[in-house]
Amino acid sequence: MPVQGDAAIWAEGIKKHFGSIRALDGIDLEVARGTTLGLLGPNGSGKTTFVRVLATLTHPDSGRAFVEGHDVVHDATRVRRLIGLAGQFSAVDDHLTGFENIVMAGQLFHLDRSLASNRARDLLERLDLDDAADRRVKTYSGGMRRRLDLAASLVAHPSVIFLDEPTTGLDPHSRLGLWEIIRELVRDGATLLLTTQYLDEADQLADQIVLIDHGRVIAHGPPEELKDRVGGDVLECQVVPPDRLGDAIRVLEPLGIAAPQVDRVTGTFHVAVGSTNSTVLVEAVRRLDAAGIALTDLALHRPSLDDAFLSLTGHAAVTGEPSASDDESAHRGNRGGRRKLKRRVSRQFVEATEAV
Amino acid sequence: MATVALRLDHADQRLRTRIRWSLGDAAVMTRRYSLQLVRVPTILFFALLQPVMFVLLFRYVLGGSIPVPGTTYAEYFIPGAIVQSTAFSSFGTAVGLNFDVGRGLVDRIRAMPTARFAVLVGRLASDTVRSLGMVIVLVGVGYAVGFRFENGVGAAIAMMVLAIVFGVPICCIAATIGLTMRDPEAVQSFGLIWLFPLTFISGAFVRVQSMPGWLQVVARANPVTLAVDSMRSFAYGGPLEVHLLETIAWMVGILAVFGPLAIRAYKRTT
Numbered sequence: 001m002p003v004q005g006d007a008a009i010w011a012e013g014i015k016k017h018f019g020s021i022r023a024l025d026g027i028d029l030e031v032a033r034g035t036t037l038g039l040l041g042p043n044g045s046g047k048t049t050f051v052r053v054l055a056t057l058t059h060p061d062s063g064r065a066f067v068e069g070h071d072v073v074h075d076a077t078r079v080r081r082l083i084g085l086a087g088q089f090s091a092v093d094d095h096l097t098g099f100e101n102i103v104m105a106g107q108l109f110h111l112d113r114s115l116a117s118n119r120a121r122d123l124l125e126r127l128d129l130d131d132a133a134d135r136r137v138k139t140y141s142g143g144m145r146r147r148l149d150l151a152a153s154l155v156a157h158p159s160v161i162f163l164d165e166p167t168t169g170l171d172p173h174s175r176l177g178l179w180e181i182i183r184e185l186v187r188d189g190a191t192l193l194l195t196t197q198y199l200d201e202a203d204q205l206a207d208q209i210v211l212i213d214h215g216r217v218i219a220h221g222p223p224e225e226l227k228d229r230v231g232g233d234v235l236e237c238q239v240v241p242p243d244r245l246g247d248a249i250r251v252l253e254p255l256g257i258a259a260p261q262v263d264r265v266t267g268t269f270h271v272a273v274g275s276t277n278s279t280v281l282v283e284a285v286r287r288l289d290a291a292g293i294a295l296t297d298l299a300l301h302r303p304s305l306d307d308a309f310l311s312l313t314g315h316a317a318v319t320g321e322p323s324a325s326d327d328e329s330a331h332r333g334n335r336g337g338r339r340k341l342k343r344r345v346s347r348q349f350v351e352a353t354e355a356v
Numbered sequence: 357m358a359t360v361a362l363r364l365d366h367a368d369q370r371l372r373t374r375i376r377w378s379l380g381d382a383a384v385m386t387r388r389y390s391l392q393l394v395r396v397p398t399i400l401f402f403a404l405l406q407p408v409m410f411v412l413l414f415r416y417v418l419g420g421s422i423p424v425p426g427t428t429y430a431e432y433f434i435p436g437a438i439v440q441s442t443a444f445s446s447f448g449t450a451v452g453l454n455f456d457v458g459r460g461l462v463d464r465i466r467a468m469p470t471a472r473f474a475v476l477v478g479r480l481a482s483d484t485v486r487s488l489g490m491v492i493v494l495v496g497v498g499y500a501v502g503f504r505f506e507n508g509v510g511a512a513i514a515m516m517v518l519a520i521v522f523g524v525p526i527c528c529i530a531a532t533i534g535l536t537m538r539d540p541e542a543v544q545s546f547g548l549i550w551l552f553p554l555t556f557i558s559g560a561f562v563r564v565q566s567m568p569g570w571l572q573v574v575a576r577a578n579p580v581t582l583a584v585d586s587m588r589s590f591a592y593g594g595p596l597e598v599h600l601l602e603t604i605a606w607m608v609g610i611l612a613v614f615g616p617l618a619i620r621a622y623k624r625t626t
Contacts, residue, residue: 055467080469089460095395107384108470110377
């Protein structure tokens with residue numbers, strides 16, 4: 001038994017290939033009890049395969065992995081009692097009601113029926129599905145299904161929870177709702193391993209991020225550290241009368257951590273502002289307003305997964321050969337993990353003033 | 357000595373708990389699949405429509421030109437049509453399990469401490485419930501087109517039970533197909549194709565003697581022939597023992613081979 005300290009998940013040298021495709025090429029990883037790890041990478045990078053290894057569904061070709069001290073290969077039954085697995089596919093039954101689905105999941109975890117029923121009621125209420133509890137799942141929206149699936153995985157109080165791309169394909173509203181639920185799970189003391197293609201999601205939820213590509217870990221650390229390595233947020237500004245461009249740059253330059261980059265043709269310039277919160281946007285508007293400069297556009301960009309890959313690997317995030325399971329997500333139209341979160345000045349400004 | 361006894365007792369208790377859990381898991385899966393069956397009546401309707409249609413087609417279209425000395429065609433082919441229907445319904449087993457693998461349900465259950473065979477047993481058990489319904493309906497339709505039991509109530513029930521039980525090993529083969537072949541389209545075609553020679557190269561619809569000699573060898577050994585002959589003996593009287601024993605031997609043999617194969621395929625699905 002290796003020394004694992006307080007690690008809830010501990011893996012060393014995990015390799016797995018499918019035919020000629022090397023899905024996992026020696027992954028080492030450790031997740032401290034009660035923390036959240038964001039496993040970030042594009043489609044086909046091996047995220048799903050790695051989760052499957054930890055969840056006892058796939059045997060690694062080599063390497064060892066332990067969940068709460070139990071070997072995922074040799075002690076799989078023990079591991080299965082401790083984990084909850086939910087993912088991009090809702091493995092719930094369409095013809096059953098939400099309540100029935102959770103109760104049956106509980107029974108398959110060997111809870112007795114009355115305990116499973118109580119637990120189902122609690123979870124459905126907690127995941128905001130109590131109104132739909134007695135409706136057949138067929139009538140559920142995508143977000144509701146995902147929540148129900150999550151509820152099914154939580155029924156036996158797992159101490160380690162694997163969430164495989166929990167928000168892929170969800171609308172922004174459902175996504176935020178699910179984030180809130182995930183935060184609550186961590187507050188309750190669970191250890192969480194979350195895979196995602198979205199840097200902002202890992203940033204929002206994870207204590208530590210592991211960036212993987214082609215089955216290898218290419219970077220790991222707390223989100224702030226990774227984002228700083230990526231270069232942090234960027235303020236993008238476009239000015240109406242081109243002759244005021246110079247003034248605008250002078251006004252906003254002090255907010256940045258590096259010299260602004262200017263595109264005189266479009267009258268646009270970028271200021272790298274590091275890891276910030278949205279107040280930098282408000283501050284920028286105040287300064288421009290005070291200087292009497294009119295704007296066409298002002299936006300704060302988060303670094304995208306593309307930016308992260310570009311700066312950490314020197315190459316863009318290319319969707320590799322999809323592995324067996326990642327393949328399916330590609331079919332569902334989620335190919336290419338690119339997403340740029342732009343916070344527009346108008347909306348942000350309204351929120352900021354409301355907050356005051 | 358006391359500690360040894362205590363340990364044995366403990367081991368015994370653990371074994372008992374595991375058996376109880378395993379049976380419970382199988383029961384939950386049976387309920388789950390059976391609820392699907394009840395809640396989507398259209399599936400059940402079409403599952404019944406096809407065999408009824410076959411019975412009518414054979415009785416009124418083909419039957420007139422198939423000679424069966426000593427009895428009417430309706431009397432002759434209804435047991436065959438019943439076995440054919442339970443065999444063909446195994447298509448649903450293959451497709452259903454394959455669908456459950458494809459949509460991630462099987463994976464989700466494999467990551468739970470649920471018994472390895474629960475999904476398979478649950479599926480087969482609910483398929484048996486479906487066969488029960490099908491056999492009752494077909495006997496009813498059979499009666500409407502001229503089939504009669506001539507050997508008493510007990511034998512009639514025995515015939516129906518045999519037809520239902522015979523479906524289990526067939527469904528077990530289908531389960532292996534559904535879990536082994538990953539591609540749904542492959543399952544959709546192969547899951548059906550193998551059932552045609554199985555049910556038609558037999559004495560279900562025609563007399564084996566009407567086939568070419570080499571094919572008679574195959575047809576006589578076919579478990580469908582043996583099962584149908586046993587059912588005829590139950591329905592009308594006649595020598596039973598040999599057919600029945602051979603049928604049972606086939607069923608046990610198929611289960612002994614394909615049961616483990618299906619469970620292995622279940623464990624392996626990735």
